[in-house]
Amino acid sequence: MAINQGLVLTCAKCSTKNFLDPYPFWNFSGNTKCAGCDTLYAVKFVKGQLVSGPTASSGKADLLPGYAEDKTGAGIGGDKIRPAPQSRPDPFSGKQKHVKQSLRGKPLSGSPLKKEDLVGSRPKFIIDSRK
Amino acid sequence: MATPDFETYCQQLFDHKTAPGKPEVLKGIRVLSCTQYILGPSCAAYLAELGAEVIKIETPRRGEPMRHTTPFNEPLLFPLSRWVPEAGTGLGFFGANTNEEFVTLDFHRPEAKQAMLELASKSDVFVQNFRPGTFDRWGMGYQHLSKVNPRIIYQWLGGFGGWGPGRVRASYDILGQAMGGAFGITGEAADRGGTPAKHTIWLADYWGGMMAAVTILAALYYRDTVSGKGTFIEYSQVHGVQRLLEYSLPLYGRYGVRRERWGNWDTELCVHGIIQCGKSSYPDSQNPQEKEVGYILVSAHTDEDFKKLCDVTGRKDLAATYAKHDDRVKAENQGILYEAIEAWAKDKTKEDVATLLDKAVINNQPVWNAKEVSEQPHWKMRGSVQWYDDPIYGDLHHQGPAFKMSETPPRLKWALKPAGADNERVYGRLLGWSKTTLAKMEEMEVI
Numbered sequence: 001m002a003i004n005q006g007l008v009l010t011c012a013k014c015s016t017k018n019f020l021d022p023y024p025f026w027n028f029s030g031n032t033k034c035a036g037c038d039t040l041y042a043v044k045f046v047k048g049q050l051v052s053g054p055t056a057s058s059g060k061a062d063l064l065p066g067y068a069e070d071k072t073g074a075g076i077g078g079d080k081i082r083p084a085p086q087s088r089p090d091p092f093s094g095k096q097k098h099v100k101q102s103l104r105g106k107p108l109s110g111s112p113l114k115k116e117d118l119v120g121s122r123p124k125f126i127i128d129s130r131k
Numbered sequence: 132m133a134t135p136d137f138e139t140y141c142q143q144l145f146d147h148k149t150a151p152g153k154p155e156v157l158k159g160i161r162v163l164s165c166t167q168y169i170l171g172p173s174c175a176a177y178l179a180e181l182g183a184e185v186i187k188i189e190t191p192r193r194g195e196p197m198r199h200t201t202p203f204n205e206p207l208l209f210p211l212s213r214w215v216p217e218a219g220t221g222l223g224f225f226g227a228n229t230n231e232e233f234v235t236l237d238f239h240r241p242e243a244k245q246a247m248l249e250l251a252s253k254s255d256v257f258v259q260n261f262r263p264g265t266f267d268r269w270g271m272g273y274q275h276l277s278k279v280n281p282r283i284i285y286q287w288l289g290g291f292g293g294w295g296p297g298r299v300r301a302s303y304d305i306l307g308q309a310m311g312g313a314f315g316i317t318g319e320a321a322d323r324g325g326t327p328a329k330h331t332i333w334l335a336d337y338w339g340g341m342m343a344a345v346t347i348l349a350a351l352y353y354r355d356t357v358s359g360k361g362t363f364i365e366y367s368q369v370h371g372v373q374r375l376l377e378y379s380l381p382l383y384g385r386y387g388v389r390r391e392r393w394g395n396w397d398t399e400l401c402v403h404g405i406i407q408c409g410k411s412s413y414p415d416s417q418n419p420q421e422k423e424v425g426y427i428l429v430s431a432h433t434d435e436d437f438k439k440l441c442d443v444t445g446r447k448d449l450a451a452t453y454a455k456h457d458d459r460v461k462a463e464n465q466g467i468l469y470e471a472i473e474a475w476a477k478d479k480t481k482e483d484v485a486t487l488l489d490k491a492v493i494n495n496q497p498v499w500n501a502k503e504v505s506e507q508p509h510w511k512m513r514g515s516v517q518w519y520d521d522p523i524y525g526d527l528h529h530q531g532p533a534f535k536m537s538e539t540p541p542r543l544k545w546a547l548k549p550a551g552a553d554n555e556r557v558y559g560r561l562l563g564w565s566k567t568t569l570a571k572m573e574e575m576e577v578i
Binding site for chain 1: 190200209212218239522523524526548549
């Protein structure tokens with residue numbers, strides 16, 4: 001395993017570049033998994049600096065890379081990387097707090113949508129609210 | 132005809148509601164923004180507020196990382212892109228991507244390089260803030276773009292500059308502040324904990340963006356009036372923070388003195404600092420944030436104002452003991468004075484304190500939170516904070532441009548768009564891509 005600058009982890013087995021996002025990995029100790037060949041590595045970062053590892057490990061990955069590229073530079077997606085973060089629970093209700101209205105009660109696109117909810121990149125209900 | 136008084140004159144001249152009917156000063160300038168997070172994006176956004184046509188180029192489907200970063204991932208604006216409608220863009224994206232057009236392009240692909248060179252050949256400015264040398268490696272550095280467009284202004288922003296032994300690291304706002312020396316003078320004094328304080332707003336990023344925007348304008352001026360040629364501009368975020376250090380370095384150079392942290396007070400003036408008030412402004416609120424006690428800035432450093440402050444607080448003994456500013460400003464005495472003022476404010480809200488100080492004509496300002504900033508008639512009237520009807524996301528609350536221009540006012544047209552929202556318009560108009568080409572590029576995930 002060779003370490004590039006900072007939080008980029010290049011797998012010696014498959015040359016995949018695993019981009020370990022700074023926020024979740026800034027202070028992290030545990031297993032991560034190469035998005036190219038599923039090899040598990042134990043790493044420890046303190047304040048963004050690698051202080052131990054990466055060493056071959058077993059078990060499951062505690063945290064996946066945020067993004068990865070294979071040796072040709074093609075992006076690796078799907079379940080090999082950590083998905084985009086979802087809304088976290090509102091601290092008072094314990095539930096995700098999606099909204100469809102702004103603080104002053106007007107239409108606002110603040111909730112997950114489906115493809116059929118869109119016209120191009122625009123939410124239909126926002127378009128309709130202007131008619 | 133009589134001239135109006137200054138207030139009326141300014142109001143008529145600068146009313147932000149009249150901005151849409153006036154020309155834009157940078158109209159006709161096209162900017163390509165391959166930027167992420169805040170440092171690079173804010174540079175492009177400042178130009179877009181002034182009317183430049185800014186095309187933001189992001190990773191296909193997911194967009195750039197800032198869309199996924201802050202704050203606490205909730206509430207988000209949906210959709211993230213037409214391909215990922217179930218996810219959204221975090222509100223941290225606000226303020227750094229104003230008025231832009233949004234396209235997607237995977238920089239790693241050969242097709243992308245060709246598209247980028249074609250776009251650059253038709254643009255005035257190129258902004259990017261990837262690690263040093265990354266765009267050169269991809270064949271999109273200044274050396275490459277200036278061959279297809281010798282007039283292009285190429286702005287690269289990074290942490291440490293493009294050359295020198297310490298260049299190859301990633302930088303963030305907090306790192307810029309730490310390395311630049313800001314934390315050495317910002318935070319609590321040694322006898323009050325001594326910890327540095329990060330500026331919560333991304334000051335090094337937004338300041339760096341503004342510095343870069345100013346430099347781009349200078350380079351455009353030089354190109355269009357003197358040389359006819361482009362410029363390669365390098366901006367170091369750390370250097371930008373160093374530029375803010377005021378007299379710290381001259382002081383060190385002359386005496387070897389290291390300027391130190393002094394918290395919410397002032398090393399040169401006393402009383403001139405922020406004090407805690409013991410009561411919440413919203414005692415009946417169920418919101419824990421509003422139950423917190425308040426703070427207020429008190430400025431009474433002249434002998435006259437200090438005497439008035441002592442009268443208000445019932446501490447005439449302090450007026451006698453510390454009648455001279457030279458005594459008040461001493462480090463050991465500042466603690467005594469601020470402690471006495473906070474003891475007086477312990478059973479008061481920040482508004483109570485403000486009322487009493489206003490009555491005594493002593494300069495003060497309660498420390499406002501976002502709610503209080505949003506509700507002030509003065510700033511609403513001036514368009515500094517405003518609700519606006521966003522064509523995609525709906526009803527948004529946002530800060531307007533920070534400065535006014537009588538003839539060519541900056542303006543807020545929209546805050547952001549989903550990733551790739553303008554693919555058809557931009558690639559069709561500028562590169563002549565047909566519907567078939569667009570579909571093919573999308574299928575190949577080039578865009």
